[in-house]
Amino acid sequence: MTVFKTALMATPMLAAGLASADPLTIYTYESFVSEWGPGPQIEKAYEADCDCEVDFVGLEDGVALLNRLRLEGEDSQADIILGLDDALIAETKKLDLLAKHRVDLSGLTLPYDWEDDTFVPYDYGHFAFVYDQTRVDSVPSSLEELVYDSDLSIIYQDPRVSTPGQGLMLWMKSVFGDEAEDAWTTLQERVVTVTPGWSEAYSLFQEGESDMVLSYTTSPAYHMTYEDTDKYQAAIFSEGHYAQIEVAAVLKNSDQIDRARDFLAFLVSNPAQDVLPGTNWMWPVLDSADKPEAFEQMVRPETLYFSSETVAENRRDWLREWRNAASQ
Template sequence: MNKTTLFSSLVLAASASVFSTESNLTVYTYESFTSEWGPGPALEKAFEAQCNCNVDFVGLEDGVALLNRLKLEGKQSQADIILGIDDALVAEAKALGLIADSGVDLSKLSLPYEWSDSKFVPYDYGHFAFVYDQTKLKNVPSSLKELVEESKVSIIYQDPRISTPGQGLMLWMKSVYGEKANEAWQQLQAKAVTVTPGWSEAYALFLEGQSDMVLSYVTSPAYHMTWDDTDKYQAAQFSEGHYTQIEVAAALESSANIELAREFLSFLVTKPAQDVFAGTNWMWPVLESAEKPEAFDQLFSPSSLYFSSEEVLANRRDWVKEWRNAASQ
C-alpha cells in the first residue's frame, strides 16, 4: 500500500469513527410537547448531554394521530420512539407488532392505577376536565350528566378520531352513559361551538372567549396560577369522577438505535426528566419526588374512571362511529 492510499484509508477510518460516536434518535410525539413552552426542549438538552447523540422530536397533531402515522409507516417508520399515546391506546399499538420491550424498571412509579405493561413506559398522567373562567361562568355544572342534560353552557372539545383528549371525552361519556351514550352525545353536541383537531386549537379558542368551557385537564388551572398569576380559570369537578389519562412512550423494534432508545425510555422516569413535566406539560409526574409548581397543591384530586386498553381496542371503532353519527345530526 503506498503512502497516499494509506493516508486516505486512515482519514476514512477516522471519519467513520467520528460519525459512529454520535447517533440520531427520532422521537414521534405531539406538537405541544415540542413547543418552546413544552417539555421537549428541556428533555432534549438534558438527554443529549448524557448520550452523545442528537434527539429529533417530530411533532404530530395529537396522540391518536401519532398512532395513525405508525399504522401507515409500519416497519418502515423513521421513528425510534413513539411518545404521547395514552393508556387507552396501548393494546391497539401493541397489536401492530412493532413495539419492543422497554427493559425499564417501573416498580417505583406512582400512578392512578396499577401498571404492569413491559413495553410502554408511563411518564406523566392527568384527568380530563372541563375548564371555565369563573369570572364569567357562574352556574358551573357539578357532574357530566348536568353538563350534558341540564346546563346551557357552550363548549369546545377535540375530535375523538385524532385527539387523545377527544378520545378521553368519548371514553368518559361511555363510562357514565353506557348504552345511552348516543342520546347523550346528541345533547352534548348541541352545546358544541366547534370540534377541533387537537388540544392547542381548542384551548386557544376558549381563551379568546369562543366558549364557556373547554375540554382540558384538572391540572390546566395550575398553568394560569403559575404564569398568569390568576386563579380565574378552574376545572369543574364532576361527581361521577374524571376519566384518567396516562401518557406513555415506547421503542420500536425496527429502530436502528434500540439500546439508545431504551436509554431514553429509562431517562424519562429519572428525577431530572420527571422534574420537567409538571411545569411544562402541566400533568402529574410519575415520580412522587419530582418537582411541581406550588399551584399543584391547589388542585382537587378526582376519582379515576378508565377502561382497560383491551376493552378500548375491542370497542373504539364502534364508539367512534356512535360519536360521529351523533355529531353529524
C-alpha cells in the same frame, strides 16, 4: 427518591457509551415540542448526558401518532413513539412494531396499578372541563348535569385524532353506557366546534369562543403559575373523571434500540420528571419530582378508566356513536 435502572444497565450516566452518529428520532405530539412544552428542556438535558442528538418530530396529537405508525409500519423512521396514552396500548401492540422497554417501573406512582413490559408511563392526568369563573356563574357538578341541565357552550377535540377527544368519548361511555349516543346528541347542541388537537381548542376558549373547554384538572395550575390568576378552574364532577396516562415505547426496528431504551429510562428519572409538571402540566410519575406550588391546589378526582383491551375492542363502535351525533 426512585432510582431507575434497565435490564441492560443502561442509565443516563452511561449514555455516553451508546454514542451514535444518527439522531434518536422521537415521534410525539405538537404541544410536547413547542417552545413552552417539555420537549426542548428534555432534549437539552438528555443530549448533555448522551453526547448524541435527539430529533423530536411533532405530529398533530396522540391518536395521530398511532395513525402514523399504522401507515409507516416497519418502514417507520422513528426510534421511539412518545405521547400515546394508556387507552391505545392494546391497539398499538397489534401492529407488532414495538420492543420490550426493560425499564424498572416499580417505584412509579399512577392512578391505577400498572403492569406493562412495552410501554413506559411518564405522566398522567384526569380530563376535565375548564371554565373562566369570571364569566360562568353556574358550574355543573356532574357530567350528566353538563349534558342535560346546562346551557354552557363547549369546545372539545376530535376523538379520531386527539387523545383528549378520545378521552371525552371514553368518559361519556363510562358514565352513560348504552345511552351515550343520546348524551352526545344532546351535548352537540351546545358544541361550538371540535378541533383536531388540544392547543387549538384551548386557544379558542381563551379567546372567548366558548364557556368551557375540554382539558385537564391540572390546567389551572398553569394560569396560577405564569399568569398569577385563579380565574380558570376545572369543574369537578361527582361521577369521577376519566384518567389518561401518557406513554412511550421503543420501535423494534430501530437501529439504536439500546439508546432508545436508555432514553425511556431517562424519561422516568428526576432530570426529565422535574420538567414535566411545569411544562406539560400533568402529574409526574415520580413523587419526588419538582412541581409548581400551584399543584398543591389541584384536585385529585375519582378515577374512571377502561382497560386498553376494552377500548381496542369497542373504539370503532364508540366512534360511530359519536360521529352519528356530531353529524346532526
